[in-house]
Structure formats: structure tokens, C-alpha cells
Amino acid sequence: MGDKLNRNTGWYNNRFFPWVLPIVFVVLWQVLGQYNIITSTLLPTPLEVVQAAIRLFNTEELQEHVFISTQRALIGFFIGGIIGFVLGLFNGTILFSEKLTDTTIQMVRTIPHLALIPLVILWFGIGESAKVFLVAVGVMFPIYINTFNGIKNVDRKLIEMGSVYGLSRWRLFTNIILPGSLPSILVGIRYALGVMWMSLIVAETIGADSGIGFMATSAREFMQMDIVVLTIVLYAILGKLSDVIAKLFEQRLLKWNAAFNKK
Amino acid sequence: MFNIELKDVGKSYGDNEVLRGIDLSIEQGSFTAIVGRSGCGKSTLLRIIAKLEEVSKGTLLFTGEETKEPKIRIMFQDDRLLPWKNNLNNIALGSVNQMLAKESLEKVGLIDKQSDWPDQLSGGQKQRIALARALASNPDILLFDEPLGALDALTRMEMQKLIEGLWEQQQFTSLLVTHDVTEAVHLADRVIVIDKGVIQLDEEIDLPRPRVRNEKFTYYEKKILNQILGG
Numbered sequence: 001m002g003d004k005l006n007r008n009t010g011w012y013n014n015r016f017f018p019w020v021l022p023i024v025f026v027v028l029w030q031v032l033g034q035y036n037i038i039t040s041t042l043l044p045t046p047l048e049v050v051q052a053a054i055r056l057f058n059t060e061e062l063q064e065h066v067f068i069s070t071q072r073a074l075i076g077f078f079i080g081g082i083i084g085f086v087l088g089l090f091n092g093t094i095l096f097s098e099k100l101t102d103t104t105i106q107m108v109r110t111i112p113h114l115a116l117i118p119l120v121i122l123w124f125g126i127g128e129s130a131k132v133f134l135v136a137v138g139v140m141f142p143i144y145i146n147t148f149n150g151i152k153n154v155d156r157k158l159i160e161m162g163s164v165y166g167l168s169r170w171r172l173f174t175n176i177i178l179p180g181s182l183p184s185i186l187v188g189i190r191y192a193l194g195v196m197w198m199s200l201i202v203a204e205t206i207g208a209d210s211g212i213g214f215m216a217t218s219a220r221e222f223m224q225m226d227i228v229v230l231t232i233v234l235y236a237i238l239g240k241l242s243d244v245i246a247k248l249f250e251q252r253l254l255k256w257n258a259a260f261n262k263k
Numbered sequence: 264m265f266n267i268e269l270k271d272v273g274k275s276y277g278d279n280e281v282l283r284g285i286d287l288s289i290e291q292g293s294f295t296a297i298v299g300r301s302g303c304g305k306s307t308l309l310r311i312i313a314k315l316e317e318v319s320k321g322t323l324l325f326t327g328e329e330t331k332e333p334k335i336r337i338m339f340q341d342d343r344l345l346p347w348k349n350n351l352n353n354i355a356l357g358s359v360n361q362m363l364a365k366e367s368l369e370k371v372g373l374i375d376k377q378s379d380w381p382d383q384l385s386g387g388q389k390q391r392i393a394l395a396r397a398l399a400s401n402p403d404i405l406l407f408d409e410p411l412g413a414l415d416a417l418t419r420m421e422m423q424k425l426i427e428g429l430w431e432q433q434q435f436t437s438l439l440v441t442h443d444v445t446e447a448v449h450l451a452d453r454v455i456v457i458d459k460g461v462i463q464l465d466e467e468i469d470l471p472r473p474r475v476r477n478e479k480f481t482y483y484e485k486k487i488l489n490q491i492l493g494g
Contacts, residue, residue: 157343158345160343161339161343162356163315164313164335164337165336165356165400167356175348175356179348180347182347254347256348256349256380256382257346
């Protein structure tokens with residue numbers, strides 16, 4: 001029955017139709033800019049943005065800044081992700097640890113981590129560690145909560161089955177608890193990837209001498225609108241790219257789950 | 264091989280007494296069925312033997328020549344297969360090696376489904392995989408907690424035949440909890456009726472196998488049913 005509901009034969013149900021709206025939008029933007037209905041000092045046309053990208057690519061500035069930003073994002077993500085995951089793991093499996101730390105973590109979580117910026121600048125200055133710290137703090141909580149909830153929501157009946165079948169604590173964890181909480185953990189990772197880029201954008205805009213955020217602020221000072229728009233596009237591409245990678249992981253790791261099984 | 268000995272076993276949850284004064288000894292290799300209405304305590308008794316519950320009173324002993332702990336497996340009412348493992352690996356969970364797992368899968372006739380996911384199977388097939396998983400470890404004691412309750416009548420008959428055949432082959436001690444009297448008479452050497460936490464009837468079923476629904480069969484069926492409904 002699910003098949004019947006999904007198999008919609010309308011002319012709009014294909015891979016290309018969702019792209020019509022973005023393409024129309026870009027074409028319209030180009031036309032409006034080209035005929036000076038929108039002045040290019042306010043908003044450069046898509047072609048100008050592409051030209052700016054090519055120019056910066058040829059001077060290798062583009063690669064350098066994207067590389068540095070990605071590096072910061074990933075380092076922060078791994079530090080925050082591992083802390084969040086380990087905390088979620090402990091609190092999901094050990095009651096003592098949950099009672100000791102969960103309430104505190106939930107309290108700290110409600111503070112918007114970007115509110116820490118003034119403090120972070122005072123602690124770390126505007127160096128690398130400040131940016132990595134902000135990303136790590138932002139990433140930590142979604143991964144913590146989803147790991148914790150994922151473990152808590154593993155079917156108790158399966159765990160009971162595992163103990164009847166004489167599985168050791170370790171085998172119980174690797175065979176039942178971890179795979180059972182994986183869907184939730186992956187949701188946490190996807191969400192955290194969004195937080196990762198957002199934290200980085202803010203951190204790099206405030207103070208940096210390299211990275212995409214630096215590109216944006218310095219271009220703003222020289223009124224290079226094409227580069228300003230380019231940086232926005234870059235963030236969008238990087239954000240989408242990380243989401244696609246996370247989705248691929250999901251499909252690979254959760255292929256047993258009917259919702260991800262494309263067979 | 265092990266005998267199961269329960270002496271004056273009682274179980275309470277707070278003020279609620281679920282079982283009391285259960286004296287029962289189950290011989291190794293036998294097939295015993297426990298029947299009763301829902302909430303009579305029959306599943307609790309099974310869970311006590313599986314060591315999923317502690318007794319509140321009395322003792323549970325496994326006696327026999329061997330000194331090691333008996334290997335106990337349960338088939339639950341729901342299949343409890345791990346959806347993230349394919350069928351063969353689900354069975355391997357209860358087994359020492361892949362060879363035994365494959366053998367077990369062959370016994371339940373689903374070897375061609377070994378690399379499918381459990382969610383691709385029907386309810387009856389899933390229970391067969393669950394049976395294969397329980398058998399793969401060569402258990403001393405196999406407990407059935409209404410494993411066929413959710414299946415349709417035809418599949419249930421097929422499963423009963425399969426369970427009976429495998430039990431005759433491997434001679435594990437079987438304990439079946441069910442509310443289906445016909446199923447109990449069909450499979451068990453001995454039927455125990457529990458009501459309000461107490462054993463009300465302990466009946467030997469003296470019928471040749473494979474069993475057919477003749478006069479003797481209906482006699483046992485009626486006797487047990489009357490005990491449940493009248494008691």
C-alpha cells in the first residue's frame with residue numbers, strides 16, 4: 001500500500017522538476033542585473049559572482065580560504081562531536097553518570113553558544129582556538145542529546161533478548177545498543193553539521209585573518225560586492241555538501257531500515 | 264541435561280501476589296505446556312525459569328549430572344530479531360559459529376533468505392528465524408512464551424509441526440506457555456493449568472505422536488478447558 005501511495009505518476013514527479021524554481025530565480029536575477037533594474041553595486045549578477053570565483057581561484061586565494069575554513073570546521077566538529085558522543089554514551093548507559101551530569105548539561109545547553117563570543121575573545125583572543133572552541137561547543141549539544149536519547153530509546157525487549165542469549169556487556173553494546181541508537185545519532189550529526197557552519201561563519205566574521213568569513217569582511221571594506229555574495233554562495237555550497245555526505249552515510253549505515261532502503 | 268526443580272516458588276510485585284506455592288519438577292527432554300487465562304502468572308513463571316525475574320519466595324534449581332549452568336533460550340511472542348542484522352547474522356547471535364547458524368537456518372527451511380533483512384519477511388518467517396536463532400546454540404532448555412500467538416491459523420499449524428519435529432530431533436527440554444489449549448495438547452507430554460497464581464491441574468497427555476484430533480484428544484482438550492473456565 002505504501003508503494004501505491006508513493007508511486008505518483010504526475011508529470012512533476014521526476015528528478016529535474018525541483019530544480020526549476022532555483023534556475024528561474026538565477027536567470028531572473030541575471031536579467032534584472034544585466035538591464036540595470038538592480039544596480040550591481042547593490043547586488044552583483046550571478047555571472048559577476050562566477051567571474052569573481054574564477055578570479056580568486058586563479059590567484060589560489062579561494063582554495064586557501066576554503067581550505068582553512070573547512071579545517072577549522074572539521075577540527076571543531078570532531079572535538080565537540082567526540083565529547084558529545086562520549087557524554088551521551090556514558091549518560092545513556094550508566095545511571096550514575098546520567099544522574100550526576102545530565103541536568104547540568106541540559107542547563108548549559110539552553111545558553112545560546114554564540115552568546116559566549118565576548119568571553120571567548122577575552123579567553124582565546126581572535127586566534128584559531130577561539131573559532132574551534134565555538135564550533136566545538138555548538139556541535140557538542142545536538143550530538144549529546146541525540147546519542148543520549150537514541151540509547152535510551154533502544155527497544156528494551158531487544159536488550160532483554162540479548163541478555164537471555166548470554167551476550168556480554170560489550171557484545172550487547174556493539175550488537176544491540178549502538179546499532180539501535182545509530183539512526184538518532186546520525187540525525188544529531190546532520191543537525192550538528194548545520195550548527196558547525198553557522199558557528200564558523202559568525203566566528204570568522206568577528207575576527208580572522210583568513211578563511212571565508214575573512215574574505216567576506218575584507219571584501220565588504222573595499223565594496224567588492226561580487227566577493228561578498230560569493231562567500232555567501234560558498235557557505236551554502238559547503239553546507240549542502242556536508243549534508244549530502246551525511247545523507248550518504250545514513251543510507252549506507254541504515255540500509256536495513258525500510259525508510260532508507262531504496263531497493 | 265538438566266531437570267528443572269521449583270520448590271514453593273512465589274512471586275509478588277509489591278502487594279500483588281502473582282504466583283504462590285508453585286511446586287514443579289520438569290524432567291529433562293520433556294515437553295511441558297503451561298496454560299491459563301491472561302494474567303494468571305504463566306508468563307511470570309517462564310521468566311523466573313529464564314532468570315529474567317527473581318523469585319520472591321522458594322527456590323529454583325537446575326539439577327543434573329553436569330555442573331555447568333544450563334543453556335536457556337527463549338522464543339518470545341514477538342520475534343525480537345535485530346533489524347540491522349541480516350537473517351543469518353541474527354541467528355549467529357545465538358550461535359558459536361556461522362556453520363551452526365547456517366545449519367540451523369536450513370532446519371527451519373529458510374536458507375535462501377540468509378542475506379535478507381528480517382523486515383523483508385512475513386510474520387511466520389520471522390518466527391522461524393527466531394526459532395533457528397534459539398536452536399543454533401543447542402540449548403538445554405527452550406522456553407516458548409506464546410510464540411505462535413500472533414500468527415494466522417495455517418502458519419501456526421506449520422510452526423507447531425516444525426517445533427515438534429525439531430524437539431524430537433534435538434531433545435531439548437521444552438516449556439511452552441500458551442492460552443491455546445489445542446496447541447498445548449497437540450505438542451506437550453504434560454499440561455499444567457495455572458489460575459490465580461496457583462497450579463490447578465497437572466495432566467499427563469498420553470497420546471502417540473504425531474497427534475491427530477481423535478476422541479482421546481478431545482477428551483484432554485475438554486478436561487483442560489473445563490478446568491480453566493470452571494476454575
